[in-house]
Amino acid sequence: MLQISQLFIYPIKSLGGIELKTSAVTDRGLEYDRRWMLIDDNNRFLSQRENAQMALFKTAIGVNGLKVTYSLDLSSITFPFIPLNRKTTPVVIWDDICTGQYVSEGADAWFTLKLGINCRLVYMADDSLRPTDLRYTKEGTVTSFSDGYPLLMIGQASLDDLNSRLKEALPMNRFRPNIVFTGGEPYSEDTFKHLTINGIDIYGVKLCARCVMTTIDQDTMAKGKEPLKTLAGYRRKGAKILFGQNIVSAGAGTLNVGDEIQVQSLQTEERFIFS
Template sequence: MLCISRLFIYPIKSLGGIELNTALLTDRGLQHDRRWMLIDENNRFLSQREHAQLALFKIDLLSNALKVTYTADGTSVQIPFIPLNRALINVTIWDDICAGQLVSKAVDNWFTEKLSSPTRLVYMPDETHRATDPRYTAPGNLASFADGYPALLIGQASLDALNMRLAEPLPMNRFRPNIVFEGGEPYSEDLMNRISINGLEMYGVKLCARCVMTTIDQQTIQKGKEPLKTLAGYRRKGAKIMFGQNLILGGTGTINIGDELNVVSKHTDERFMIEAM
């Protein structure tokens, strides 16, 4: 039997994650997941890819706000779930441009001070509809400020298999999944097409190509060569290194730690196949 073992959200894109026991699925991902994003002077998103320092911001979920703590100095700021500022601006995330709601000048100033660079925080209101990649998904599917899809699924067995190949094992936070399941064979998530959790359907649409963010220690922000060096030896698909499966969601509702994950159908397309090495 496969069952959900861990659930995560990352409220502010590229900042620290929060582990949950229960998660609410919305029209664009897990509730609060990547609904906020830091942007630069050109209104382009900030990422750990270029700013490893972002990993030092840890987030706690309060009853009506986020609490963001900068671990380098212990200071914190609270961000209400619904910004009082109603101003919207166009923001850029990869090749997409969509509307983001400015949060507050006070919050902008706090992040600007910590990062030593002009920075603003935006929120994605419900009225902003950012479509998922039409090459892999049908019209009508939405994403938050995540890289491109509502959720990421990884099997614990996959990480265990990777760690068997590494001199020093890595934690799951290197890969920033939303849903982790236990049971089954390593990389079984690759072939999951249609799955069901607590009566809610989800669909695997694209293997997740991994980047340099996986090489950043989320506590110290030190960079290394792993896990990309090892994964490149046996998880390569063309020019990309794959680990995890991107999901779209078939409805709204609640999922919990311990819920059974049922595989309704599997992929047969070649693009989901990775030859064993």
């Protein structure tokens, strides 16, 4: 039996994640997931790819807002889920431009001080609709400030197989999934096409290409060569190293640790198949 074993959200893009026992599913992924983002002076998103220090910011969901703690000095800031500031601005994520809502001058000043980079914190309001890539998803599918898709799924068996090939095992947080499941064979998520979980229809749309963020220790921001060095030996397809599958949902609902995952159909396209 396939079963959800872990659920994660990453409220602020590229900052620390939060492990949950249950989560609401919205039109753009799990509730609160990547609804905030730090931008530079050019309104482009900030990422651990260029700023590994961002790994040291840990997030927590409070009663009235989101709390962020900087692990080097344990200082923290809390701001409401819905910004009081109504000013908006176009923001850039890869090749996409969408609307971000400024959070507060206080938040901007705090992150600028801790990171040592001029930056501002923005929020994605419900009326800011960022479409996913129509080459892989249906029209009308949207996502948050994620790299491109609302959800990422990885099987625990896949990480276990990778770790069996490494000198030192790596934790799941290197890969920033939303849904982790137990059961099945390693990399069985590669070919998931249509799933149902707790009455929610979920569709696999694209294998996830991995980047240097996977080589950053999320507790110390130390960088290494793994897991990309090892993954390149057996998980390369063309110029990309693939691990996990990007998925989308149809309709709202709730996901819980322990929910059974029912496989309705599998992918047959070559891009999902490893020989």
